[in-house]
Amino acid sequence: MAIIIDGKAIASEIKEEIKKEVLLIEKQYGRKPTLAVILVGNNPASEVYVRMKKKTSEEAGINSMQILLDENTTQQELLTLINQLNADNSVNGILVQLPLPSHINENDIITAIDPVKDVDGFHPVNMGKLVIGQQDCFIPCTPYGCQELIIRTMPDIKGKHLVVVGRSNIVGKPLANLMIQKNNMANCIVTVCHTATKDIGYYTTQADILVVAVGRANMITKDMVKKGAVVIDVGINRIQDPANPDKTKLVGDVKFDEVSEVAYAITPVPGGVGPMTIAMLLKNTVKAFKLQNMK
Amino acid sequence: MAIIIDGKAIASEIKEEIKKEVLLIEKQYGRKPTLAVILVGNNPASEVYVRMKKKTSEEAGINSMQILLDENTTQQELLTLINQLNADNSVNGILVQLPLPSHINENDIITAIDPVKDVDGFHPVNMGKLVIGQQDCFIPCTPYGCQELIIRTMPDIKGKHLVVVGRSNIVGKPLANLMIQKNNMANCIVTVCHTATKDIGYYTTQADILVVAVGRANMITKDMVKKGAVVIDVGINRIQDPANPDKTKLVGDVKFDEVSEVAYAITPVPGGVGPMTIAMLLKNTVKAFKLQNMK
Numbered sequence: 001m002a003i004i005i006d007g008k009a010i011a012s013e014i015k016e017e018i019k020k021e022v023l024l025i026e027k028q029y030g031r032k033p034t035l036a037v038i039l040v041g042n043n044p045a046s047e048v049y050v051r052m053k054k055k056t057s058e059e060a061g062i063n064s065m066q067i068l069l070d071e072n073t074t075q076q077e078l079l080t081l082i083n084q085l086n087a088d089n090s091v092n093g094i095l096v097q098l099p100l101p102s103h104i105n106e107n108d109i110i111t112a113i114d115p116v117k118d119v120d121g122f123h124p125v126n127m128g129k130l131v132i133g134q135q136d137c138f139i140p141c142t143p144y145g146c147q148e149l150i151i152r153t154m155p156d157i158k159g160k161h162l163v164v165v166g167r168s169n170i171v172g173k174p175l176a177n178l179m180i181q182k183n184n185m186a187n188c189i190v191t192v193c194h195t196a197t198k199d200i201g202y203y204t205t206q207a208d209i210l211v212v213a214v215g216r217a218n219m220i221t222k223d224m225v226k227k228g229a230v231v232i233d234v235g236i237n238r239i240q241d242p243a244n245p246d247k248t249k250l251v252g253d254v255k256f257d258e259v260s261e262v263a264y265a266i267t268p269v270p271g272g273v274g275p276m277t278i279a280m281l282l283k284n285t286v287k288a289f290k291l292q293n294m295k
Numbered sequence: 296m297a298i299i300i301d302g303k304a305i306a307s308e309i310k311e312e313i314k315k316e317v318l319l320i321e322k323q324y325g326r327k328p329t330l331a332v333i334l335v336g337n338n339p340a341s342e343v344y345v346r347m348k349k350k351t352s353e354e355a356g357i358n359s360m361q362i363l364l365d366e367n368t369t370q371q372e373l374l375t376l377i378n379q380l381n382a383d384n385s386v387n388g389i390l391v392q393l394p395l396p397s398h399i400n401e402n403d404i405i406t407a408i409d410p411v412k413d414v415d416g417f418h419p420v421n422m423g424k425l426v427i428g429q430q431d432c433f434i435p436c437t438p439y440g441c442q443e444l445i446i447r448t449m450p451d452i453k454g455k456h457l458v459v460v461g462r463s464n465i466v467g468k469p470l471a472n473l474m475i476q477k478n479n480m481a482n483c484i485v486t487v488c489h490t491a492t493k494d495i496g497y498y499t500t501q502a503d504i505l506v507v508a509v510g511r512a513n514m515i516t517k518d519m520v521k522k523g524a525v526v527i528d529v530g531i532n533r534i535q536d537p538a539n540p541d542k543t544k545l546v547g548d549v550k551f552d553e554v555s556e557v558a559y560a561i562t563p564v565p566g567g568v569g570p571m572t573i574a575m576l577l578k579n580t581v582k583a584f585k586l587q588n589m590k
Binding site: 123125127128132133134137159167169173177187188197198203 | 423454
């Protein structure tokens with residue numbers, strides 16, 4: 001049976017490291033890093049995420065600013081708010097919770113955030129710096145968390161074949177770019193598969209490290225995984241609970257029970273990648289403080 | 296025997312298309328697109344490239360500005376010049392010929408160019424937009440040229456496996472990001488190999504489309520290529536001519552004679568990717584004019 005990669009425990013360790021760093025920052029600068037999180041509207045899942053971000057920030061000693069806006073907020077109002085936060089030296093990180101209501105253009109909003117406060121790492125400047133290998137950028141939190149889980153599970157990943165299924169702008173693409181970099185935390189051969197791939201299994205069975213970020217419940221089965229692989233499951237899907245049809249349960253993109261029979265290590269859902277995403281957000285917020293104050 | 300992909304002829308076609316577009320632009324706006332090329336120092340290879348860029352620009356009807364600076368030009372002097380060109384509305388594209396003398400930081404120079412005039416596509420904003428899939432960016436000329444050669448040789452590339460050997464910021468990384476995009480000119484499964492790959496052949500023999508951008512003469516041999524593959528050779532290496540040891544000759548990263556026995560199609564060196572790079576530079580210059588004038 002595979003090792004279960006305990007994302008919750010690793011995220012806690014990282015949170016403790018951040019807590020210490022925040023104390024040092026407070027001692028040196030007389031103030032804490034501050035993260036502003038903006039939520040527009042009442043998407044229930046987004047409300048949960050924003051609450052968790054606030055709670056976890058505070059546990060790590062980071063100032064949390066929650067800005068809850070009405071569903072009918074205009075794009076111009078949101079842009080005005082972002083400009084105010086960009087100009088406010090007491091705010092180090094700005095995160096706009098996605099998805100936004102359909103009358104607001106997400107791209108315009110992401111691009112309006114000052115890249116040096118873009119702790120989600122979605123601004124084109126940060127994405128470009130990640131590709132080029134410049135250090136003064138923010139890595140999107142979910143792929144950054146995946147990388148942490150991978151290197152803590154498999155310390156020497158140089159030359160390993162990493163296959164990522166899914167090419168989203170928030171997971172697949174940044175992860176691929178992160179893992180081909182020439183450094184000790186990467187240096188993998190990387191293959192990206194997606195909806196246009198006829199035989200996904202042909203690629204996934206080659207993976208020493210398999211990362212799945214598709215959003216399709218139980219899509220990756222045992223026969224699609226190489227014996228001894230490290231499997232990182234980014235998917236979070238709510239399905240009807242087979243054991244209790246009146247209820248629902250959360251599952252990943254990977255069929256956990258059967259894949260854990262062949263994998264060397266695997267992340268559970270929930271409790272795998274999820275907690276890491278927030279931990280890396282805090283890490284990015286501390287980095288933002290440093291980039292803004294150490295020039 | 297493989298089809299020889301005639302990069303020179305395809306580049307000429309593209310140049311003719313650009314010529315027509317430039318005529319239309321001139322009619323509508325009363326002026327031509329202008330490309331400023333800056334060369335610092337006397338690197339002989341760079342001098343050849345800059346001369347070729349000037350000649351080809353003029354053949355396509357594009358205004359060419361050559362700015363030749365002394366080897367001892369300071370970084371500050373170069374930055375001042377770039378700022379002037381950024382502010383000059385009559386200049387649409389700015390290209391700083393690389394490599395720069397070692398006392399100048401290339402990164403600082405690339406980042407100083409206004410992204411909307413960055414026809415080389417090396418600015419982080421343009422690289423990020425390329426990854427995200429935004430259209431208002433410049434694709435680096437060499438990978439852009441590779442893409443043109445590929446789609447003109449193999450019209451339906453959806454779901455094909457493209458393997459790129461080499462992860463440079465100017466070819467391998469942007470090409471990989473270009474070819475995983477979900478559109479008719481891409482949509483490939485992409486694998487990136489590099490110096491940390493133990494068995495390059497394991498990956499290259501899987502490629503429906505193989506792009507090699509390493510800079511090692513004759514590195515890819517027949518046994519490393521799948522029968523029927525399209526092979527794009529980006530390398531340009533000067534070696535001693537085996538037939539005439541007193542002379543040198545240009546060869547690619549691919550052993551042309553033997554690989555052309557198994558490939559479906561292959562680019563020669565010279566006359567393959569090289570001419571395409573300049574053609575795509577002109578295409579980017581016309582796009583720059585449009586982006587700047589159609590707002």
